[in-house]
Amino acid sequence: MSMNTGHLIFPQDPVAQHAVTICATLQAKGHRALLAGGCVRDLMLGRTPADYDIATDALPEETMALFPHTRPVGIKFGVVLVIVKGTPYEVACFRKDGPYLDGRRPETVSFSDEKEDARRRDFTINALFYDPARQTVLDYVNGIADLHAGILRAVGDPQKRFQEDRLRMLRALRFSVRFSYAIEDRTWRALCREREAITQVSTERIRDELIRLLTEGKADRALQLLDESGFLKILLPEVAAMKGVEQPPEFHPEGDVFTHTRLALAHLPAQRSEALTLALLLHDTGKVKTQRFDAGRIRFFGHDHESSVIARRICERFLIPVKTTERIVWLVKQHMRIHRFQNMRLSKQKQLLREPGFHELLVLARCDALGSNGDMNAVDYAEKMRNALGDEDLSPTPLLTGNDLIALGYKPDRRFRRMLEAVERGQLDGTLADRAEAIALVERIFGPPGT
Template sequence: MTEREFATDVVRRLQAAGFRALWAGGCVRDELLGLTPADYDVASDATPEQVKGNFRRCVEVGAAFGVIEVLGPRGDDGEWLKVQVATFRNDGHYSDGRRPDAVTFSSPEEDAQRRDFTVNGMFFDPIANQVIDYVGGQADLRAKVLRAIGDPTARFTEDKLRILRAVRMATRFELAIDPATLDAARRMASQIRVVSAERIAEELRKLFAHRYRARGAELLREFGLLSPVLPEVPSPDVRLLTALPPDSSFPLAFAAVLLPVGKKVAGNIAKRLKLSNDEKDRIEWLVDRHVGLRNAASLRPSQRHPLLTHPGVGDLLALTRAEGFAADADFCEAILHDTPPEVLDPPPLLTGDDLVAMGWKPGPLFKRVLETVRQKQLDGELQTAADATTFAEGMKP
């Protein structure tokens, strides 16, 4: 069973029990665009307790907001299928600019009015094969316009993250921005600071991992979001972002944005946004080493091979090529293709344990000896462990 089939079954069972149930939000938009939704959400007039009463396996993921996750069988990919069912609702006051203080259950018409943008505010009945559109989302989707539902200032006041989400939505679906929506976003851009770092980071991940990331960067500037979100960063290099491969990872694309600020500041930005350790490490490494493979043919193996054997070499080669050094990237890719891994990264001729056994004590010279021996090994100047040991002895003070 596919997720789409399970989401249809959830609607069918709720309708059979006498409730109104519809697909809602982004999955409707994606279906109308001929895209495969990342997930399916269902909206219903069934209360959370009534939803739980109609399905054997449920999880309360937001019962206070009327949201229950219905669990199904394993899908075609082997993962458990799940669909969130939310009760039609009105949102109360948003005192923190992030989430409603309280909700009241309502009708689908009222539920549509609380949503962010018209293209996300539609419903679809998969049983009747009918779109239910109270907000003009179909017309805006055809016209390729991103428009806030109702008063854009009110929508952005409710949840400040919507200002940044507008950039991502317009980028992903190549939508023009409704003038009133853009004006409200510009006026309120600085208020994005009240949103948590984690929520901002998630929007940036989706924005910069998308193939249209260059337009996303331009929209960040147009919306006035660069200063409150990335105050250390000058205007992103749109040419560089355009030159990256369409399927570039977020760390690669974000590193391209952060190149001008250097490794230390890039690391501080990653910390502030609470990126994962893996993301932070990759971004810092790319920012620090992005020029490392230029003039690759003239580099010594000890300069080149540690970069070619790093887990991030694919990103580094893509960045090297995007910065205009395609010949160097081609040269390095040929080396990777023609050279066995054990030649590029041979076992070290001398280890720290070897030095300790020789009577060395850890310290700055200890580290320098190991680095020098490794360099000479990669450059072919030391061939055997005996050669390495002799060389190390010669470095003793």
């Protein structure tokens, strides 16, 4: 196998330089030591690597003897963590993998050289090495050419690569989206051919890869690739079911519910939470069940509630943490309230504005509108109102408390909550100015003390 070489500008920050120092320490003892994989790819693309991995011909015990702070995390696979000033660096032996029987890990490995190590990796752009001593990129799989051409290509036989680790199929989609790369034809065909085997992967691994796929790059492109590859029907059938569900053209000139969702996802900001992303993806899933044809008009009564039920079911299926699940479900259930905002009572408006998730709800509503008829009136109105009001406007100091009600002669019971809520509504609506008016309101609605 021929070797191509290339050059890159190596960063001078401490995290990067510590990786170079680890390589130098290994090399000083006569070992081959290279930076490997994604960090080399990112550096060649002018990106800051999330971490730095090192590949070496040193055995784990040799590596551990050279550094004061290490942790064996995969001795069977030749992997040791070297910890420098709190930052872990994965140092792995060059290796050749044996057969994969579980669709995730090789049953055996044999330590080898960098050429064999490159051949076992997933994609050519992830199989590059960098020799910091010679300041040279080493390429045994034509990864440099694919980087420059914007192509994602499996190393060697793509079907074999995907059979070795089933999750690589979703990783292919993720890298394609993240880097805006085209998936090479043989790699794409193998991915589509093997897609049903994705169900052999654990729920947690699929969940994490899906979230990264949807949040690391353009979410609309991610949805498109999931659909075109057939993974959407397998993993998110509720989303796939939105295809072909008609919408009223006067409100949704863009087309069916699936098209609307894809267009809405295109307007997500680059920095976004998984909760916001998943909520926007799922916000109209309930339209499939609630679609009605009424006197020639298409209606979706209660689709926001139905969508929230579906969203919760999906979150539970993918074992999404409770806190994130609750935010997703809340965003989906509330998403129509921004569009109705101008017709809401003032107290209801203020209660919504002070919700912890309001900012994300506003972003969701903006994306929702931009993915349909582009009407921003309600979104802009709500945003302007939120910016104009301070904390005291949204959460005023209570004119009455539970202790005040007791002092007035009311006996504590279930009415207390409704009494205090009525007073707060009056404050938010601007109809109560002082304590006396609050007491009068309580007596008018609930009767005087003792009744």
